[in-house]
Amino acid sequence: MSDTIVAGVPVTSAQPANRAPTDWRTTSMQHRIRRRYAAERRFRLIGLLAVAMSVGFLVFLLATMVGNGARGFTRTEIALPIDFPASGLGLTPQRLTGPGADLVLAGADIDSVVDQAATVAFGAGGTAYFSDGAAAAARSALKADPGLVRRKALLWLPAATGLDVAAKANGTPTDEATVARLRQGGRLVTRFNSGFLTMADSTDPTIVGIWGALKGSLLTMAVTLLIAFPVGVLSALYLEEYAPRNRWTDLIEVSINNLAAVPSIIFGLLGLAVFLNIFHLPRSAAIVGGLTLALMTMPVIVIVGRNAIKAVPPSIRDAALALGASPVQVVFDHVLPLALPGILTGTIIGMARALGETAPLLMIGMRAFIVTPPDRLTDPATVLPVQIFLWSDEISQGFVEKTSAAIIVLLVFLLAMNGIAIYFRNRFETRW
Structure with missing residues (x-):
C-alpha cells in the first residue's frame, strides 16, 4: 500500500475495505473534487467573458452614437x-x-x-x-x-x-x-x-431642431402616466386584495398577462380603430398617442403592481386588522405605501418602454411633418422615436448626424427616467 499526496492530503492507493465510498480522502473523491473546481472555474470564466462581451457591445454602441451624434450638435x-x-x-x-x-x-x-x-x-x-x-x-x-x-x-x-x-x-x-x-x-x-x-423639424438639416419632438414626447408621456398609473394601480389592488378567486378572476389575470406580451403595433391598430374612427379625436395629436401608449403600458403596471403588493408580508395586514383598522385602511395606509417603491419602479420602466415605441404611433398618424411645437394636447405633434425614424429616411447626408444626435437625446431621456426610478426605489424602500 503506497501513499500519494493529493491536494496536500496524503491518500493511499489501496483503500481499506471499511472506508465509506463518500470519504473525501479517497482517490476517486479527490478526482471528483478537482473536476468540480475545474467546472466552477470554467463557468466563472464563461460568465466573465459574457459580461465583457456585453460591456464591449455597449461601449461600441455608445462610442458610435457619440462619435456620429456629437457633430449633430x-x-x-x-x-x-x-x-x-x-x-x-x-x-x-x-x-x-x-x-x-x-x-x-x-x-x-x-x-x-x-x-x-x-x-x-x-x-x-x-x-x-x-x-x-x-x-x-x-x-x-x-x-x-x-x-x-x-x-x-x-x-x-x-x-x-x-x-x-x-x-x-x-x-x-x-x-x-x-x-x-x-x-x-x-x-x-x-x-x-x-x-x-x-427649434422644430425642417427640410434643411442645418436648421432642424429636436424641441418639437421632445415637447411632443413630454405631452404624450404625461397623458400616458395620468391614465395608465391610477388605473393600473387600482386594478392591481382590486385583483390582489378584493377580487374573489373564481373562474372569472383567473380569466382576467390570463388576459392581462397576454396583453403584456402583445406586439405594440396591435395597440396602434386598436388606437386607430377606437380613438380616431369611433371617437374622432384629432389625428397625430399627443392625447391620442398618450391614450394608445396607456393601453400598452397598463398591463405592465398591473403585473408589477400585483407583485409588489404580494411582496408585502401578511403580518402587516394581520397586525393592522388586529388593531382595529378597516380593510380599506389596511390597503391604503399600510399595504400600498409599502408596495409603492416596486410599483413606481415598474411604472417608470414601463413608461421608458413606451417612450421608445414607434410602431403604435405610426399607426395613429404621428409621423406628420411638424414645424411648430405643440402647445395643447390636441395640437399636431410627433415624438422623439418617430422623429428619428423620419430623419433616418432622409436622403441628405446632413440628416445622418442629426439622427445620431437625436438618439443621444433619447438615450439621455431614458437614462433620466431610469435614474428617477432608482431614486424612488431607494427613497421609499423598506427593509424587513
Whole structure:
C-alpha cells in the first residue's frame, strides 16, 4: 500500500475495505473534487467573458452614437456682410418693435437681400454657400436687434449642407477646398448649435431642431402616466386584495398577462380603430398617442403592481386588522405605501418602454411633418422615436448626424427616467 499526496492530503492507493465510498480522502473523491473546481472555474470564466462581451457591445454602441451624434450638435456658419440700408427693404426699427413685427419680417424679402449680399461677397456662386435657413437666421437677427436695418452688419449665417458636412467630416473635394479657403480667411467657423435644442423639424438639416419632438414626447408621456398609473394601480389592488378567486378572476389575470406580451403595433391598430374612427379625436395629436401608449403600458403596471403588493408580508395586514383598522385602511395606509417603491419602479420602466415605441404611433398618424411645437394636447405633434425614424429616411447626408444626435437625446431621456426610478426605489424602500 503506497501513499500519494493529493491536494496536500496524503491518500493511499489501496483503500481499506471499511472506508465509506463518500470519504473525501479517497482517490476517486479527490478526482471528483478537482473536476468540480475545474467546472466552477470554467463557468466563472464563461460568465466573465459574457459580461465583457456585453460591456464591449455597449461601449461600441455608445462610442458610435457619440462619435456620429456629437457633430449633430454643431453647425457651420459663414460670415456675410449685409448693407441693410442699401438693400431697399424699407424697414425701420419702429416697425420691427411693434405688435406686428413678426408679420413685417415675414413679408420682407430677406431671401433676396441674403442672395444679393452673398453674390457681392463671394461672386456669382456665393448663393450656393448658404443653406435655405440663412434667410430665417437673418430674420432672427433683425428681430433680436432691430437697429441692424440702419447699418451694415456682419451676420453669421448657416452654411449649405455640403459645406457643413465637409467642415465636420469628409465631403467632396470641391466642398473641402471651399471650406479650406473660407476658414483660412476667417469667414467660416463650426460652433455649438443651440438651435438644435430649441427649434422644430425642417427640410434643411442645418436648421432642424429636436424641441418639437421632445415637447411632443413630454405631452404624450404625461397623458400616458395620468391614465395608465391610477388605473393600473387600482386594478392591481382590486385583483390582489378584493377580487374573489373564481373562474372569472383567473380569466382576467390570463388576459392581462397576454396583453403584456402583445406586439405594440396591435395597440396602434386598436388606437386607430377606437380613438380616431369611433371617437374622432384629432389625428397625430399627443392625447391620442398618450391614450394608445396607456393601453400598452397598463398591463405592465398591473403585473408589477400585483407583485409588489404580494411582496408585502401578511403580518402587516394581520397586525393592522388586529388593531382595529378597516380593510380599506389596511390597503391604503399600510399595504400600498409599502408596495409603492416596486410599483413606481415598474411604472417608470414601463413608461421608458413606451417612450421608445414607434410602431403604435405610426399607426395613429404621428409621423406628420411638424414645424411648430405643440402647445395643447390636441395640437399636431410627433415624438422623439418617430422623429428619428423620419430623419433616418432622409436622403441628405446632413440628416445622418442629426439622427445620431437625436438618439443621444433619447438615450439621455431614458437614462433620466431610469435614474428617477432608482431614486424612488431607494427613497421609499423598506427593509424587513
